[in-house]
Amino acid sequence: MNKKMLLTSLNPQILLMALKDEQVGKYLHQSTHRFPDGIGVVKVSKWTNGNIQERVAGIEVMMELIRFAEKNSKSIFLYGASPNVVEKAVLNLKRQHPELKVAGYIDGYTTKSDKEIIRNINDSQADIIFVALGSPKQEKWLLKYYSQLDSTVFQNVGGSFDVISGEVNRAPAWIIEHNLEWLYRSLSNPKRIYRILQLPVFVVKSLYWNYRYGNE
Secondary structure (H helix, E strand, O other), X not given: XXXXXXXXEEOHXXXXXXXXXXXXXXXXXXXXXXXXXXXXXXXXXXXXXXXXXXOOOHHHHHHHXXXXXXXXXXXXXXXXXXXXXXXXXXXXXXXXXXXXXXEEEEOOOOOOOHHHHHHHHHHHOOOEEEEEOOOOHHHHHHHHHHHHOOOOEEEEOXXXXXXXXXXXXXXXXXXXXXXXXXXXXXXXXXXXXXXXXXXXXXXXXXXXXXXXXXOO
């Protein structure tokens, strides 16, 4: 792992956000690896003869990176979430992956300046950075600072720390298998209800865009 890798989840919400926020759009453009973390993205791709076949959940990518880090003696750094959540996440990761090297962590409510955070991360010599500040804050932070960090792999992970810490449960397996995790998460958290309304907006905009520009 020598070249920097900027991994990002693509879902209807972040794609709609990119239409209105230039920085988010630039972040998505600069990302080296993008994966469809939203059934809406998968469905639109299939309806427009795209090549996306299945959803790839961001937390599953994160856990694959953690298993890779443990196996290959790479270290990770967690930045984001509340102090309680990130501490529990680190404890659970160490319990589940005894050989994992956690270089450090900083919660998302820290009073440290971005300059101090960057220095702390670089001093830790972490190979992989997970940023959980929520969208669009985490995308904008990575866009602005990842070039100043010495690490190799960066991923925006949203609420993944909450799940790893045990504070929030993932949807039951059968819900995930039927591509309804987005609905489960939205109904489980009132703050995410708006995402249900964003899905049809994304589908209509995407199909219109494909109809108008798809053959150009």
